[in-house]
Amino acid sequence: MNAPTSPKAALPPNIVVVDHPLIQHKLTLMRRSRTPANEFRLLLREISMLLAYEVTRDMPTEMTEIETPLTTMQAPILAGKKLCLVSVLRAGGGILEGMLEILPAARVGHVGLYRDPVSLAAVEYYLKLPRDISERTAIILDPMLATGNSAAAAVSEVKAAGCQSVKFVCLIAAPEGLKTLHDAHPDVPVYTAAVDSHLNDHGYIVPGIGDAGDRIFGTK
Ligand SMILES: O=P(O)(O)OC[C@H]1O[C@H](OP(=O)(O)OP(=O)(O)O)[C@H](O)[C@@H]1O
Numbered sequence: 001m002n003a004p005t006s007p008k009a010a011l012p013p014n015i016v017v018v019d020h021p022l023i024q025h026k027l028t029l030m031r032r033s034r035t036p037a038n039e040f041r042l043l044l045r046e047i048s049m050l051l052a053y054e055v056t057r058d059m060p061t062e063m064t065e066i067e068t069p070l071t072t073m074q075a076p077i078l079a080g081k082k083l084c085l086v087s088v089l090r091a092g093g094g095i096l097e098g099m100l101e102i103l104p105a106a107r108v109g110h111v112g113l114y115r116d117p118v119s120l121a122a123v124e125y126y127l128k129l130p131r132d133i134s135e136r137t138a139i140i141l142d143p144m145l146a147t148g149n150s151a152a153a154a155v156s157e158v159k160a161a162g163c164q165s166v167k168f169v170c171l172i173a174a175p176e177g178l179k180t181l182h183d184a185h186p187d188v189p190v191y192t193a194a195v196d197s198h199l200n201d202h203g204y205i206v207p208g209i210g211d212a213g214d215r216i217f218g219t220k
């Protein structure tokens with residue numbers, strides 16, 4: 001039996017494990033191999049909305065004067081840099097849906113990456129980012145951080161486009177991937193619902209959820 005681990009002391013800094021009970025419950029339902037694709041997608045969307053709260057917790061606000069039906073008051077509104085959500089195709093689309101529910105004004109970019117099944121290197125096949133991404137905080141979305149090769153490549157593309165403020169959101173991270181991403185991009189914080197035990201010989205996260213893209217789109 002493989003239990004997920006949260007060896008917080010051994011992890012690189014800049015990792016936020018969002019261990020809210022609602023998220024943990026929904027993640028358990030997603031992990032079950034018999035959970036069908038339609039339920040899997042819905043659970044991922046719900047968890048993504050909850051992760052959106054955590055990854056935006058440090059967004060600055062400023063005060064503005066408004067009129068309520070009873071009086072005028074100083075009230076907070078969002079201030080500072082705008083956001084760009086960057087979905088790593090294919091599986092990032094599963095997180096993007098939920099994030100856009102909470103952050104409807106965000107711009108959206110896409111990075112198409114697949115893992116070479118033998119070398120586990122990330123192979124890029126698509127890139128489309130908003131022109132003004134350098135003026136935004138980018139939140140890169142991908143459910144799985146396994147070897148970390150895809151995440152590191154996605155962050156490199158976003159930085160190459162001029163973005164200096166980057167965060168990474170996933171559902172499950174492996175310790176190996178957290179280290180690879182931190183070594184390549186120590187300035188990028190990672191928000192994850194779980195840190196699992198290890199990678200298997202094929203680079204899959206154990207216990208994990210299997211192939212996220214296949215489970216979202218029912219392709220296996
Ligand atoms: O950390 P890594 O070892 O790079 O693995 C993680 C990547 O693997 C999965 O994508 P996959 O290559 O299966 O593509 P898909 O989303 O099109 O299925 C996942 O969505 C990540 O992008």
Ligand SMILES: O=c1cc[nH]c(=O)[nH]1
Pocket residue numbers: 144146203204205206208209210211212213
């Ligand atoms: O466990 C894993 C590892 C990489 N990609 C996935 O979709 N799942």
Ligand SMILES: [Mg+2]
Pocket residue numbers: 211212213214
């Ligand atoms: Mg896949």
